[in-house]
Amino acid sequence: MLIVFFLIGLVIGSFLNVVIYRLPEGKSIIYPPSHCSDCGQKLSPLELIPVLSYIFLRGKCKTCGTDISIRYPIIELLTGIIFIINYFCFSDLIILAAGLIFSSLLIVLTMIDFDHQILPDKLTLGGLIVGLLFSFFRSDISVIYSLAGIMAAGGLLFLIAYLSKGGMGGGDIKMMAMVGSFTGPIIAVSAIFLGALIALVAHLPGVISGETGMKTKLPFGPFLAVASLILWFYSEELFAMYLSLIL
Ligand SMILES: [Zn+2]
Structure with a gap:
């Protein structure tokens, strides 16, 4: 079963690359x-096989010899691994399905934000509707809890954006509202704080060396997405760790 999930993940990862x-x-x-x-x-059917085709072709197009980005197989592998983690974490089929869609959305949003500094509405608002629809059928969260997640995470980021006068993009607000629809308010709001923490650590070398100034526009989306994914899987463990630190 594990191998099946990994292989499905590789194929989905290949599709995510296209998206x-x-x-x-x-x-x-x-x-x-x-x-x-x-x-x-x-591409021929053989060239469409995730990861393996990249290795066989030694990272080059068979026809013209142009280098193929190493990012394609990496995203395929990453999706395969994340599918396995979902499989380990959730035995309930509906929650597992929600997890696979949620993870795929976050992988795509992270990469698009890296490349273009945008978080497309189709994915954020579209994902929000999917997350809300799932809550009708999930045994772990209710529709009210999903709506509360949308309001809390979206509302908190909206407030931060308002207070910082444009320091935060509208895409970030919509993405975290989407996260809230899948996770509910506690995990989504925690993901905002964890994302800020990871961003701070990641940008620290640049700030210390003076390359990152006050006016540099720092991307926040990828950090929020990564934090959301970590908490989707390991919120219980992280909350327990956090409590043991402060108590
Ligand atoms: Zn070519």
């Missing part, structure tokens, strides 16, 4: 079929 690449450019995700971005050659 990451095409969605911000407004291209169709379904058509045309996958092709080399340089010479346009349509």
Whole structure:
């Protein structure tokens, strides 16, 4: 079962690569079929096998020899691993399905925010609706709890954005409202604090060396997304650790 989930994750990861690449450019995700971005050659079934094809082709297009980014197999592997973690964490099938969709959304949002500094509404608001719909069928959270998650996480970031006068993008607000729809208020609000903490640590070297000044625009989205994913899996462990630290 573990291997099956890993393989499904690799295939989904390959699809996520397409979404990451095409969605911000407004291209169709379904058509045309996958092709080399340089010479346009349509990929053969063998070349569509995640990770392995990259290794066999030694990272180059079979037709024109252009280097294929190492990012593609890395995202495929990452998705495979995250699917396995979901499988380990959730035995309830509906929660597991929610987890797989939620994780996939966060992987895509992280990468698109890295590349383009945007978090597309299709993914944030679309995901929010999916998260809310799932709450009707989930045994672990109620619809009210999902709505509370949307209001709490979205509201808190809206407040921060208002007080900091544009230091926070609207995309971040919508993304965390989406996270709240899947996790409820406690995990989503905790993810905002954990994301801020990770961002602080990540940007510290730049601030100390003087490369990151007060006017540098720091991306916050990827850190929020990573924090949300960590808490989706390990909130109980992290909350227990936090309590043992402060008590
Ligand atoms: Zn090519």
